[in-house]
Amino acid sequence: MGRLKTLWHRLGSPRWFFEISGPWAIGALVVGLVCIAVGLVWGLAIAPPDYLQGNSFRIMYLHVPAAILSESCYILMGLAGAVLLIWRMKLADMVVAAAAPIGVVFCVIALLTGSIWGRPTWGTWWVWDARTTSMLVLLFLYFGVMALRQAFPREETAGRAAAILAVVGMIDIPIIKYSVDWWLTLHQTSTFKLTSAPSMPPQMYLPLLISVLGFYVFFFGVLLFGVGNEILRREQRTQWVNDLVRSRAS
Amino acid sequence: MSFASWHDFLYMGGHYLYVWSSYGIGVLGIAVTLIRTLRARRRFFMEQGQRLRRQSISAEAADAPRSA
């Protein structure tokens, strides 16, 4: 318990976090990219084609991880927002700021790849199925948080306002997903499942796992790196940052 | 290898347009995310380096004895 408390206190120091997170960020970036590469190549070239969908199912190896990550990222943002509001930890605000743009990119990837995947499978460029619809709403939620952040001139106010919205959005996400799922069964479009995870043979399933893992690790790396950038930006007038700059310049 | 040849691989059973555009988008997205964050770090150090150099130059100028 004591070690956890020390860790918690240390997190209040941006400088400590910056120094600790540096190597982890680089490591995560490398490992993540390698895993993604392995997963994607395996899924592209080695996995057997799907019985029904032919080769277009391979889009799954991009679409599914991106979708999962964009949702996890929002939840992370919500949790970080809660930490900011409850404990006023500046680091939490930086996590929100750094995570949002990454989540948006993954969300857009998920939406675009989902739409493209839909074309050969169902013949239309856009389909209102459960995943694409909740992805779209998620994109709107991201947009709201980022827009709210931009609207306030004071950084601290902006962070707290965005945090409140992120927390409310995070609580709303399961409700949105449930209602969208229910909305689809109501409207009798057949329950399209872009992935039928349990009934996938391991040769299809394994590269998906690796890809998802790779995306997670990569996300973690980019997040740490982005938080590091935030720390540097906010602490740019301090001695330790100036020393760091000087040592880099030489 | 579930493809007989490179051509088959690229052709993706007729779905090449969809698969390759998707993978293009995905890889592009990952690359953009990575590059943006790396570049932000590099830009920070460049700008701060310039700022510090300008500060030290003006500090030197302030200290330098006026020419008689």
Add this chain to the structure above:
Amino acid sequence: MQAAFVFVRTPSAGRAFTAQVQRDLTIAFRSRSELINPLMFYVMGIAMFPLGVGPGPERLAEIAPGVLWVLALLSTLLSLDSLFRRDFDDGTLEQMVLNVDPLFVGVLAKVFAHWLVIGLPLALLSPIAALMLFLPAAAIPTLVLTLLLGTPILSLLGAVGAALTVSLKRGGLLLTLIILPLYVPILILGAGAVTAAINGVDPAAQLAWLAAMLALALTLTPFASALALRVGLE
């Protein structure tokens, strides 16, 4: 001339609540014409649909549940800006934040007054709008019920957004953007209930869900709004 902010640190939350509601209602009824505006917007918006889509009753009846609900959403959104802004402009909002303890009581009172003036009339007006879109008469009671349950949720959730954006100059549009995604479940459930009623299916499930969401919103959002007000007024 504004009604003065009357009480300071009253010990009874109930009295604080009633006083705030009374004050807001008094102010609202001073400008009768403004009261009508959201309702007129609702009716006008509904009327746009036959004009845009064509007057055929079958098609209108088909889209009626969704349209009636979406317009209710939009009308609420447009009127939310006035929830806190008038008080913000003349300084009484800050007074409320400083004096009302706990703040969520004051917020809840304002939202309640707002709903009494906008959401409730909307729900009661909806049968007329439903007639314009040829909604089957059997579904109209369900429509009113879903709106009676749903508009408070819309007001409660929207208050969080209104509180966050109260100090921003272009707050109105931003408010719409941040709240609209959060409204999706309410829209789905509300319109879904009406559609079920049209098809002769019992909408009890949707109504139960709406009621549950109302309970959730009632308990959670006032705290979020109170916090958002404090943040927005920083």
